Amino acid sequence: MTISKSRRTLSLATLAIREGAAIDTSTVNCEPLALTSSYVFESAQDAEEKFAGRSIGHVYSRISNPTVSAFEQRIAALENAYGGVAFSSGMAAIDSVLMAYLRPGDQVVVGGNVFGTTAFLFVNFYNTWGISIDFVDLSQEKNWQNKISDKTRLVFFETPSNPNLRLTNIERLSAKAHQHGALVVVDNTSGTPIMTQPIGLGADIVVHSAGKFLDGQGRVGGGVVLGDASVCEQMRAIVRSKGNCISPFNAWIVLKSLETLDIRMRMHSENAQKLAQYLTNSPYVDTVYYPGLNDHPQRDLALKQHANNLHGGIVSFELKGDKARAWRFIDRLELITNSTNIGDTKTLVTHPASTTHGRLTSKQKNIFGISDTLIRVSVGLEDSRDLLADIENALVHLTQTDITGQFKELNHEQSA
Helix, strand or coil: CCCHHHHHHCCHHHHHHHCCCCCCCCCCCCCCCCCCCECCCCCHHHHHHHHCCCCCCCCECCCCCHHHHHHHHHHHHHCCCCEEEEECCHHHHHHHHHHHHCCCCCEEEEECCCCHHHHHHHHHCHHHHCCEEEEECCCCHHHHCCCCCCCEEEEEEECCCCCCCCCCCHHHHHHHHHHCCCEEEEECCCCHHHHCCHHHHCCCEEEEECCCCCCCCCCCCCEEEEECHHHHHHHHHHHHHHCCCCCHHHHHHHHHHHHHHHHHHHHHHHHHHHHHHHHHCCCCEEEEECCCCCCCCCHHHHHHHCHHHCCCCEEEEEECCCHHHHHHHHHHCCCCEECCCCCCCCCEEECHHHCCCCCCCHHHHHHHCCCCCEEEEECCCCCHHHHHHHHHHHHHHHHHHHHHHHHHHHHHHHHC
16 A cells, blocks of 8 residues: 555654555565564455465464465475474474374374473373373384384384484384374474485474574574475464464574574584594593494494484483582583573583473383483584583593592591
């Protein structure tokens, strides 16, 4: 609507609202941010046609938005998917998939080392709604061959898993699941399409927590579900009714971050490889989990399934000692940040047993391989020499603290 021709007949209050409302962004270089809740229709019939789905177009930002659509299109291209639907968080994306496809009486096979909140969702919600949940270590084919049957509706897993870095053979498991009519859902948050493209290996649906490696700077929350046309139709119906959509601003942040995803994942992997190799040789460490190591039990699968010899930006390890020692190590770090996110430019460290998996029972933690000495590092983009120096300083301090403690304990015994 053009106001300029009739501006002399309009009051200042009206001009302040209506003048300059039409903005041409067709020639801007940076993708524009569409901050709007609603859209303008050409006619009453146009509104009806779009709301009924008989013509293409945006009707309300809870359902779709130009900036959100750009993010969905770009991540779908990277994942080699037909399309995608964005959500407010990774957990909202996962929950929407489960809500769309699961019904009472269904069975779900879940990777036995999924993210703690994902496990909590399955156990404390879907399991109570008459859905059978079987947690299985999917890193070994013998474990899942007999678990997938005609009762199985869905198989859900992460690869590499967070935080144990176990791998699942997407191609072989997908073939088995499809024999029984089950859907395969892969959480590709830690791998990203730069490292793994699950749909190309047989998976039906891919989900992401977009605030991790896709964003890359820990600024926003978001999630996305990717799949074929029928998957997108189901997801769009859910986001339209539940309203668990991503905000245009968050979508814009992740959209722009995708431009550097390839470069960042290469540096994350390079730094993680150096850290994993350093920890492998450390006398203070029991076990190191990283698929880029030659002695990783699934090294052959990593080389086959991971593109460009990239193995991700997460390294986990078992520190010698106990929970208190693990906490002292984390508290001693000076450069590395104590934070539970992953995929940030900053290197982050956390103690999974008391944070990301803290709501699980002791029995569940044992099943998922979450010990009191397990430490997860999301390796950032700093100079690796600075990261290794910080790790070394914290480890050496542990030994000095141990010696001091033993000396005090000995003096106390002698005094007694």
